[in-house]
Amino acid sequence: VPHIIQPTVTCVHIIQPTVTCLHIIQPTVTCLHIIQPTVTCVHIIQPTVTCLHIIQPTVTCLHNYYPTYYHVSPYYPTHCDVSPYYPTHYDVSPYYPTHYDVSPYYPTYFDVSPYYPTHYDVSLYYPSHYNVSLYYPTHCDMSL
Numbered sequence: 001v002p003h004i005i006q007p008t009v010t011c012v013h014i015i016q017p018t019v020t021c022l023h024i025i026q027p028t029v030t031c032l033h034i035i036q037p038t039v040t041c042v043h044i045i046q047p048t049v050t051c052l053h054i055i056q057p058t059v060t061c062l063h064n065y066y067p068t069y070y071h072v073s074p075y076y077p078t079h080c081d082v083s084p085y086y087p088t089h090y091d092v093s094p095y096y097p098t099h100y101d102v103s104p105y106y107p108t109y110f111d112v113s114p115y116y117p118t119h120y121d122v123s124l125y126y127p128s129h130y131n132v133s134l135y136y137p138t139h140c141d142m143s144l
Helices: none
Strands: 003-005 139-141
């Protein structure tokens, strides 16, 4: 069950530390989470939780910014995906390839549900902590 609905916004999470974040990073693409790198991130970030990034340092493609750091998306080979803060990092979302989710303070840290990209997931390393969905405040997501 990937979804738990409770009015008090509490849930019991199933945690697996090997879960990978599945969001794409494109600094010139707008998304529901954070619009541009200069915009304050509205997400609740666990500073000590690290997203497992997909990194391909030897793959490059042409782009407007940091051309030597842009990487081809494994899901969308025609896309160049890069983090505005960490150009060698990107996370691909099979459902929302134009979305990204980055904290301005901790650019490499975030938890996003692969099945519900608009929902927050609990910390991979801190099961007692979770983030409430931005769009569905009464929902919590379980970590895969």
